[in-house]
Amino acid sequence: MIISSWNVNSVRVRLNHILNYLKKNKPNFLLLQEIKTESKNFPYSELKEIGYDSEVHGQKSYNGVAIIYNKKISNLNFNITNDEQEQSRSISVDINYKNELIKIISVYIPNGNPVDTDKYQYKIKWLKSFEKFLINQNKLKNKLIIGGDFNIIPNEEDVYNPADWENDALYRIEIRKFFRKMLNDGYEDAFRLVNKKANNYTFWDYQNGSFERNKGLRIDHFLLSKNVSHLIKDVTIDKYLRALERPSDHVPIRLSLV
């Protein structure tokens, strides 16, 4: 089984890239973030034509998440956190895989810049609510596979020039501590279980020739509860998509399960 996660920065602009990605890599689940459209405008029928159903938590202009899938699902949920601004930033479904009930979640955690504004405070509140959810799920011994744009650079090897980012909402120590806490609370950064190398990025800014100079960030992650980490076969970053015409600024990460 394959589960991919991708911040597409507009599902309508990226539809052809998404269709080609599904045909080429054949994921069973594709978790989307930043679809930037209301649910009614989601390209359900184009995806259905190539064998995928979609569950969508959309929003006009900004944010928006979705799960595209070709397996049986149940228990669809929006909003795993208490979002004070009611933005569309999470969606989950349950699946049965090898007789295990697993919750699959697509998340789009707030950016939080600039740090001296209420956008940063919103990110902190969102992360606190997310942490509470994770701790609660861990107590219940639930099995979770969370993919998404976390807007957190976990460590210095995950950014091209750490010194430039020390006061940024993606890298501030206060924010990185949330990620460490998730690992302490019973979850794994799936990518780091299979790949220890530096400079593996999932995002490159549109500006300054960032991609050509490989000035990127690793901010898209698969976070798995430890009770399913034995299922991880591989985690790959599908970097080739950033080099296509009219790309998203993020590329997919792809989780293969045993």
Add this chain to the structure above:
DNA sequence: ATGGCCGAGATCCTCGGA
């Protein structure tokens, strides 16, 4: 060497992204 963007939605600019 430096700096260069993109999408949505309402207008020909602003906001948000990271």
